[in-house]
Amino acid sequence: MxxxxxxxxxxxxxxxxxxxxxxxxxxxxxxxxxxxxxxxxxxxxxxxxxxxxxxxxxxxxxxxxxxxxxxxxxxxxxxxxxxxxxxxxxxxxxxxxxxxxxxxxxxxxxxxxxxxxxxxxxxxxxxxxxxxxxxxxxxxxxxxxxxxxxxxxxxxxxxxxxxxxxxxxxxxxxxxxxxxxxxxxxxxxxxxxxxxEDEHDTDEEGLWQLEKPGVYLAQARTPLDEFEAEIGFSLTDSLDEEEIDTLGGLVFVLTGRVPARGEVIAHPAGAEFDIIDADPRRIKRLRVRLPATLYS
Known part of the structure; x- marks a missing residue:
């Protein structure tokens, strides 16, 4: 070396x-x-x-x-x-x-x-x-x-x-x-x-994909309002922050920092964000697990 x-x-x-x-x-x-x-x-x-x-x-x-x-x-x-x-x-x-x-x-x-x-x-x-x-x-x-x-x-x-x-x-x-x-x-x-973008990144027309009921794989830049319309559930009602535009921004607000790859971030409403890909400057991809009550 x-x-x-x-x-x-x-x-x-x-x-x-x-x-x-x-x-x-x-x-x-x-x-x-x-x-x-x-x-x-x-x-x-x-x-x-x-x-x-x-x-x-x-x-x-x-x-x-x-x-x-x-x-x-x-x-x-x-x-x-x-x-x-x-x-x-x-x-x-x-x-x-x-x-x-x-x-x-x-x-x-x-x-x-x-x-x-x-x-x-x-x-x-x-x-x-x-x-x-x-x-x-x-x-x-x-x-x-x-x-x-x-x-x-x-x-x-x-x-x-x-x-x-x-x-x-x-x-x-x-x-x-x-x-x-x-x-x-x-x-x-x-x-x-x-x-x-690499082969693991979803394209612009598919910023998220449903892996199984209640579990989505999404890019961090996914517009939050569009994702909330998809899942029929608000992820910002329990937060005081008004200016949250993306899923990555939501996770940053929850943690106050850029989380590391592999971290699981809990949402007050019961959802979880599993950080799939990130670097020291930004989140790239994450897995969103919705509360079981929404799809059970």
Whole structure:
């Protein structure tokens, strides 16, 4: 892990060879010529902007965010990382993929501070699912490398490193060598283009879907008035707040913060909100469980 962190300095300071620009792809051509000089200038400018204020300044997506922000500004905290031990059994592993909705998970030995690599769902399926193998689960041959980066690394440097090494997930390592967070290439690109919908996000015409009676899977941006019309039940009558426009806003009012993935938030009227997907800045998807009296 130490080599990976030290290597980030080289990626930060190395001057690109113009003859190799085309080989590094689109991002390399955009950033390769001046990544080092501009990033150093931004670091000096950041002295007047405390780290805690940088995410607010970069609320709007744009290319400048890649130089202005650092890994610590966008990474998922350690407590919210979904990872699996290397000795996990097959049924529990499949269930973890199913519940999280992720297609790749970090694998560790004993604790998350001892990461071993990255497991892709497609690798697991090809080895143990589609071909009918019945032998005992062994994750070691399936693990792919992870990047290990310091929290102070500029996003533009990490994005170049991910592109060069073809690794789309990085663990953030603290000064003691322990895992402090996780960041994916999607987290970086969202700072430029805004939120990226994936295959688990419902489309605009279906902001929610009925999983079973009384249980809905919904996007956090679902308009609250439309959802209340769907369920025939008001979720705001017991609240003093008047300006709540979305389901995510309702949950934020109930908690006073952005809840972590996996939290279950109780509503005074008896409903429950299970946070399915969230990052440190916003809720993305949630499961709404209505009071049993409404559908029993």
């Amino acid at each position: 130490g080599d990976s962190i030290d290597g980030s300095n080289a990626a930060h300071s190395a001057q690109p060879d113009p003859q190799q620009a085309d080989q590094r792809g689109f991002l390399g051509r955009i950033f390769g010529g001046n990544a080092s000089d501009d990033t150093e200038g931004d670091e000096k400018g950041d002295d007047a902007v405390p780290a805690r204020h940088r995410p607010a300044i970069a609320a709007l997506p744009g290319m400048a965010n890649l130089r202005r922000l650092r890994v610590e500004d966008v990474s998922i905290p350690k407590a919210e990382i979904v990872a699996v031990p290397v000795d996990i059994d097959r049924d529990r592993l499949v269930e973890q993929f199913r519940e999280s909705g992720f297609s790749r998970l970090p694998v560790y030995n004993d604790t998350l501070d001892k990461p071993l690599g990255l497991l892709l769902l497609k690798d697991l399926a090809l080895e143990y699912g589609f071909n009918g193998h019945s032998h005992d689960l062994n994750l070691d041959p399936l693990l792919r490398p992870l990047l290990y980066v310091p929290p102070s690394m500029p996003l533009v440097v990490l994005l170049q490193k991910m592109q060069t090494e073809r690794i789309h997930m990085a663990l953030v390592i603290d000064e003691y060598g322990g895992v402090d967070g996780l960041v994916t290439i999607e987290d970086l690109l969202e700072q430029v283009v805004g939120e990226i």
